[in-house]
Amino acid sequence: MWSKAVLSLLLLTVTSVHAIWPIPESISTGNSTLWIGDVLLVTYNGEPIPWIRNYIPFGGPKFSSKEIVKGGVARTAKNILDNSFVPWKLYPRMALEKTEPSLWQHKTYITRLEIVQTEKDTAKTFKPLAGDVDESYNLTVNANGKARITAVSSIGVLRALETFSQLFFKHSKGPIYTKQAPVKISDAPQYDHRGLLLDVSRDYLPLDAIYRTIDALSWSKMNRIHIHATDSQSWPLEIPSIPELHQKGAYAHGKTYSPIDVAAIQTYAIQRGVEAIFEIDSPGHLGVVALSHPDLITGWGASPWTTYCAEPPCGQLRLNEPKVDPFLDKLMDDLLPRLAPYSAYFHTGGDEVNFNEYSLDPTVGTNDSSVIVPLIQKFIDKHHARVRKAGLVPMVWEEIPANYNVTIGEDVVVQSWLGDEAIKSLTANGHKVITSNYNFWYLDCGRGQWLNFAEGESFEENYPFNDWCGPTKNWRLIYSYDPRAGLTDEEAELVIGGEVGAWAEAIDEVNLDSILWPRSSAAGEVLWSGRLDAAGENRTQLDAAPRLAEFRERLVARGVRAEPVHMVFCTQGMDPNACLFQ
Structure with a gap:
């Protein structure tokens, strides 16, 4: 004693x-x-x-x-x-x-x-x-x-x-x-773009949950919230000139974002030093538009869905349909002038376009890339022109330049999710990049499948029902990631930042906080402070864990239900060696 x-x-x-x-x-x-x-x-x-x-x-x-x-x-x-x-x-x-x-x-x-x-x-x-x-x-x-x-x-x-x-x-x-x-x-920050992608289409999130997320971003000194506003599952975004989009595409009455809501989100963010960037993904991930405009969409209800899209329900814009351009003109003429006073960017999507769906498209009729890629090029040229007309800079997912070999403007920011080799290739080709490397920064990974499997062969093949991107990206893995690792100085300069991703197949307002925090804050320190310290050494978990545990307590005290970093035994006395693996 x-x-x-x-x-x-x-x-x-x-x-x-x-x-x-x-x-x-x-x-x-x-x-x-x-x-x-x-x-x-x-x-x-x-x-x-x-x-x-x-x-x-x-x-x-x-x-x-x-x-x-x-x-x-x-x-x-x-x-x-x-x-x-x-x-x-x-x-x-x-x-x-x-x-x-x-x-x-x-x-x-x-x-x-x-x-x-x-x-x-x-x-x-x-x-x-x-x-x-x-x-x-x-x-x-x-x-x-x-x-x-x-x-x-x-x-x-x-x-x-x-x-x-x-x-x-x-x-x-x-x-x-x-x-x-x-x-x-x-x-001072090391990266200019320090963000979080929030998917509000696959599961609707009420405004107070979005506001709370913006608060936590600002406390973590992060400065971007990327609102993935629509997808094939639902269209919660109210477009006054095309009201049938949300009237038929939202999950339920009232589960939508009005123009007043959109302005409120943007204003709330700016007042906290955060920029809200909205995304309407296209030409893929747009199947829900078929509920109001079936003549614009191919592949809606296609079966088996695994042949035609990354997840159900399928549906992409028809690439050679004359009615698509007037529709997009009307949509963007309504939406973009309401976004432009609050943001410098608009995200046009472009990921996971499935060429098989265009064999179902009566205006295309084939999955031949030699036919489809020129149509995507034409689509992107027109669509990015709409964005620039509104005074905004386009953003795209990496598949547009990397997988489809589509030419994009020098102003376009490319969001990469496929890993270090993809970032190396994109920056070597002179593209400005933000990284969301799924191997490190996808927050929804490792939580098990959200799909169901019938008894039999499918059940046996997929048991024990892990998701596609496991394991879980715990804060230690998130913290270990260096967005500029392996790049030349010139390539590294083009990595302007990164975003953690919260895809919402199994995220709603109930579990949102515990999934986002404090893991997003770990990425926040990488992006603000850099992965290396002043001596050029990796910042270690032994240094980070006590500080992150303390910051987690601040989040909780401020109303964010953040997960613990570890048990109290490890934090009492702030001794980083208390729970050191030996």
Whole structure:
């Protein structure tokens, strides 16, 4: 048994909890205690900003830097004052009271937070192409209770405020403190595009689930949400000029996104430094359109579906049907002008086009690639022209340039999901790439089949019913991935970022949080901080696990039902060796 003297010495030598996520480029901290409460003078370029918990900035499409910062300050106040947590899971067993700062000694409070934005925002700040926004920041907190943020943009201010919020914990008796003063942090992201693909077609997600996802993205310093809005299973997107699309294609009445909803999602995201990019996949993954426009679609209801598509139900746009262009013109003339004020991109899809379906297409009548590829080229040329006409930059899945050998513009961003060799080939050919390598960053993998199998041969062949992309991509695997590994310097420069993917065959609002978080945050650190540290060494699980465990507690305290990183035994004392494999 430890003597009281030895135990006291051990408790005195325990370092303070210190776990910013994602890890900053440069950080130094001390061991002085500061407190924070309802009274705090906040200024933004010399003007007072209220330190209040609830403030709703004015909506877009014209955004004000001051409104963005005021909203960020209010959310920071709420997260610090109302959503902090008592870190008993992070301190040694039964040691919380000994490790917490004393309530009875003199308290030094943080009394001032000075925010300085060094350059003016532009319209591009709030609907940026990759690289348009400088998200760097500096944060200092001195031992006398003065804090200062400097950033080039209002988005950089938001990133700094998130870091500031992660310095604080709730005392078991109620007040909020940090034990890390003085603090000095300099930080900037390694990748410009740090995102999450959210599939809202295969399973409908209500707005509050999307908003909560955007919040968690912003806390992880991720800056893109890719809304996969439609697919062959359902059409939840309301298009006022073509109402029959959602009236016949949605799963149920009310399970749709109105133009007001779409604008609200985009506005909510921008206010948090996140850009919403919408996708209508085409010419494949569009079968549901057959319910309202059967003369535009081939392969709807085709059987056996395994011959004609990646998953049921099948259905692709007819490639040589004269009615397709007027339909797409009308669709895009309605949708794209509503997206353009809020985003620089529109994702046109292009993955998993099954040539066998075109043998069923009365306007094509063959699966011969020599016939089909020129038709896809013509389709892409016209479709990307629609996107550019709206002032947006097209994005495509990699099959368009890589599998079908379709020529695309230099402006087009290619999303790759097929692995490192695919990324190497795409960048060698000069394409700008975002990676969603399914071997590492598909969040739906490893959870078992969502299809059913009849007793007999099919049952026996597919037992024990694993899905196609297992195993599960746990946070350690996600964290191990380097998006630029094996590339030349020139090729690496073309990898502008990445997205984790949440395909929703078996994801809905009930299990969404536990599937996304904190695994997406692991990718968030790879994309913000880089896979390598300043010394060029791989960031290790031993460093990441305690910090991610702490960040997970912050997510939970803020209302996100994130999965545990590991059991409490591994986190108490923040000893990375406690659960080291030996």
